[in-house]
Amino acid sequence: RQALEMDKRLLGQEHPDVATSLNNLAFLYQSQGRYAEAEPLYRQALEMRKRLLGQEHPDVATSLNNLAFLYQSQGQITRAIEFFSQGLAIEEGNLDTIIATGSERQKQDYMNTLSGTTYAAISFHLQTAPNNPQAAKLALTTLLRRKGRILDAVTDNLRTLRQNLTPENQQLLDDLTDTRSQLAALIFNKPEDLPVDQYKQQVSQLKGKANQLEAQLARTSSQFRTQTAPVTIETVQQLIPSDAALVEIVVYQPYDAKTDTFGEPHYAAYILNSTGNPQWVDLGETKPINQAVQAFKTALSNGTNQVQTTGRNLDQLLMQPIRAKLGNTQKLLLSPDGQLNLIPFAALVDENNQYLVQNYHITYLTTGRDLIRLTAxxxxxxxxxxxxxxxxxxxxxxxxxxxxxxxxxxxxxxxxxxxxxxxxxxxxxxxxxxxxxxxxxxxxxxxxxxxxxxxxxxxxxxxxxxxxxxxxxxxxxxxxxxxxxxxxxxxxxxxxxxxxxxxxxxxxxxxxxxxxxxxxxxxxxxxxxxxxxxxxxxxxxxxxxxxxxxxxxxxxxxxxxxxxxxxxxxxxxxxxxxxxxxxxxxxxVSDEGTKDLMTQYYQRLQRGEGRSEALRQVQLGMLQSSKYSHPYYWSAFIPSGEWRPMDN
Structure with a gap:
């Protein structure tokens, strides 16, 4: 309260620091369970930030998210979803700006500030509202948009795009990058001496110019259109084959809105078919699963006879709960997370003591968002x-x-x-x-x-x-x-x-x-x-x-x-x-075994087999051989990206 009054005296009633003090006082009340006192202060901070900083400033997103957590703490699920959706949408817009223009360190730092709300969105669904379809969609949308984004950010992924544009479009892209840079500088480092009205006017003008340039580029470049299109569940779902399922695995830390604390990391999986609502399963804490991963990897890479035992143990923790959601679907577009990126799922062993390669067609993706990229x-x-x-x-x-x-x-x-x-x-x-x-x-x-x-x-x-x-x-x-x-x-x-x-x-x-x-x-x-x-x-x-x-x-x-x-x-x-x-x-991998595998793989590709299925068929053949039957030989190589046949 002293800080709030001091901010008002020294800075005036209408200043962003006053909004911050209001927000902090509200958070104190919320942490004490004094929700009725916290809500009006959060709302005052939100409205002040909108007036002073604009509708899409990161601090506005913070206020919206804080109100969402307040309602979540009180069990008001519908209101929590409403405010959380608005806050996450603003964060996504700002993320697009920073990723397109900032330095490598700025990109990494900004992504790190979003990890809390990413975990919170998934936790809100899995821990607080597991039976709410809107909460499920909010969590999965956030996951599809943010998973893998740091690596996209630290690589100049516009450089290759620029090589494939016409000279006219290259100039448009340069203009867009410059406009976004100016916008990011304004949003994330507001000049102290710039009046509020001028600040909001400059932000609005730059956003309008950026939107206009994006629209021009999208009309003339399919690659730009694909790379910058908004990611939605519906967009991804349309790209999943009718006989396949996207399995999006994520590591998240359960968030408790009442105590503002994060729990031990968990694995969870979202399963999305070409039609219908997403399904999900919380797989539990990462520690026992990662221990099983390490035992499985050791048995595989060393070629020991423990591979079936360790493969079965890991499958029981990981894929068996997911299979319960798959029904008869056998084609999997699998996006692992954490330590699961380092294992071949095809070598896991099911309850019938069969390797998954014998019953499932598996293609790896970094994220379901890759399906959009593959359309270009x-x-x-x-x-x-x-x-x-x-x-x-x-x-x-x-x-x-x-x-x-x-x-x-x-x-x-x-x-x-x-x-x-x-x-x-x-x-x-x-x-x-x-x-x-x-x-x-x-x-x-x-x-x-x-x-x-x-x-x-x-x-x-x-x-x-x-x-x-x-x-x-x-x-x-x-x-x-x-x-x-x-x-x-x-x-x-x-x-x-x-x-x-x-x-x-x-x-x-x-x-x-x-x-x-x-x-x-x-x-x-x-x-x-x-x-x-x-x-x-x-x-x-x-x-x-x-x-x-x-x-x-x-x-x-x-x-x-x-x-x-x-x-x-x-x-x-x-x-x-x-x-x-x-x-x-x-x-x-063994030199000789790899030569044999690759030769057979290209033979199958030449016959028009799919890029993933051709590898699977080679693996099945090696599994039946006396020389290469151990998964050490046949499961080392994994397919990722486009799975369909090549255009010969």
Whole structure:
């Protein structure tokens, strides 16, 4: 109360800080259960913020959300949904502005401020109103809009889009970016000396200009229209095949509006078919599920006989409750979260002791929002490109080009890789099936060539992959330079220092810690590049029109996992670059086994089988063989993105 009166005396009755003091006093009353006293103060703060800051300011969203939590605490579900919907809508609009214009740090920081309301929306449905259809739709809409957005944000995902626009549209996009930047500066850093009326007028004018530019671009560019279209349940639902289901898994922390506290993290799943309302299931705390994940991963990657036992244990916690909601649906568009990004669901074991691959057709997505991206199909600009068996010790032979600004993790400097002779045989076998393909091996297997070959029909890279776990930029984790990968397409993973935080505050961009080793990698010299093709560089490639990317290397599907964000690594980078589908690995794969798998996979693709189903059929064949029946061999590779047949 003293702060409120002081704000009024020093700043005047109509000032944003006065609204903040009103809001804080209301929160105090709410925390004491004095709801009747809290409500009018929250409403005063809301109206003052609307007057002073405009209808769509982040502080207005905060006031709306606080009123929603107040009504939630009193069991007034309908009113809570009304205010929560308004608050989340404002946050979404501001998120679009920041993601399109802000610096990498601004984007990450703003996304972090929204995690609380993301959890709150899911908790409101699952914990407070599990039988309310509107609460379910609000939670799922929020999930579809926000899951995976940070990685979209930290990558300049407009750069590749700009490459595919006409010169006229490129200018429109530049004008839009500039307008959004001015708008973001006004909204998030209001000038103190700018009168309220002028402030609101400038915001309104900039929003009007941005809307006009967006409309012009949307009319003339299908890719821009797809990338910027509002995400709704109905939009996603229309893109789900009639015989399939989207399974959107999320990690969330249950939020208690009465005590303003978050509980232990849970896994939950939303199931969406092409028609009907979404279904859901809370799978319980993440800790026991993650422990089962670790046991399953260990059994898989080590090829032990515990794989069926651990696969059954994890299935019982994870997929069995989801199957109860699926009915007869066997085609799954699966969007995992958290540690579930790092396992092949196809190798889980059901109650009949069968692997899920035997009864389910599984395709992976980072988020159901990917279905919208897949509608913007483009034509390939080049024939298939196969890059294999790089000469890691010698500088690559490349065309003349300007050296790119290739920043990368400092720890990569110490990595060394040995040759992979099996990848050369793999490339030869694939060339027999794709005679029109360009094959590059040894010193020609360079990152320059990949960067200078836009939109190949297929991009197949057979080499070593790497992923370095979190390191603090101020004190990088030391690496033993004597570590060298073996001939199983091995990968070196740098672990955090003992006793360090698993998620340091100041971490390096994960897309700089994941990548592929190309010609000249061991010398960090390759033509105009350094032989290190990071995930950040991959995300900047122009792969619009590329129907399939196969990374025939170790652990190319893994990366830094953040709840709600998928895998920060090669998998998401390739999707952002524009490729329709990806096939990647989850652990160190055998050189010979991979060659056999890839050869059979391309044979099936040539026969017109779907990109995911072709891989499944190869896996089923390996499962029946005496040599490759263990899931270690057949389940390492997973398909993501577009699942339907390629246009041959």
């Amino acid at each position: 199909s483009s034509d390939s600009k080049n024939p298939p490109l196969i890059v294999a068996d790089p000469d890691y010790d010698n500088p690559g032979q490349t065309r003349t080009a300007t050296r790119s600004s290739n920043s990368r993790s400092t720890d990569i400097a110490n990595l060394q890789f040995s040759d992979l002779p099996g990848t050369a045989a793999e490339a030869e076998a694939i060339q027999q099936l794709l005679p029109q393909a360009t094959i590059l091996t040894e010193t020609e297997a360079t990152e320059n060539t990949i960067k200078q070959t836009p939109s190949p029909n297929i991009l197949h890279i057979a080499t070593h992959g790497f992923f370095l776990e979190d390191v603090e930029q101020v004190a990088p984790t030391p690496v033993n330079s004597s570590l060298t990968a073996s001939n199983n397409r091995g990968l070196i993973v740098v672990r955090p220092r003992p006793g360090s935080s698993p998620r340091p505050q100041n971490t390096e961009n994960p897309l700089l810690r994941s990548g592929l080793a190309m010609a000249g990698f061991n010398r960090k010299e390759s033509g105009t590049e350094d032989g290190v093709l990071t995930a950040l560089e991959l995300a900047s490639l122009n792969l619009y029109g590329t129907k399939l990317v196969v990374l025939s290397a170790c652990e190319t599907g893994v990366g830094s996992v953040n709840n709600g964000e998928g895998v920060y690594g090669l998998r998401r980078a390739l999707a952002i670059a524009g490729s329709e589908s990806q096939v990647m690995s989850l652990w160190n």
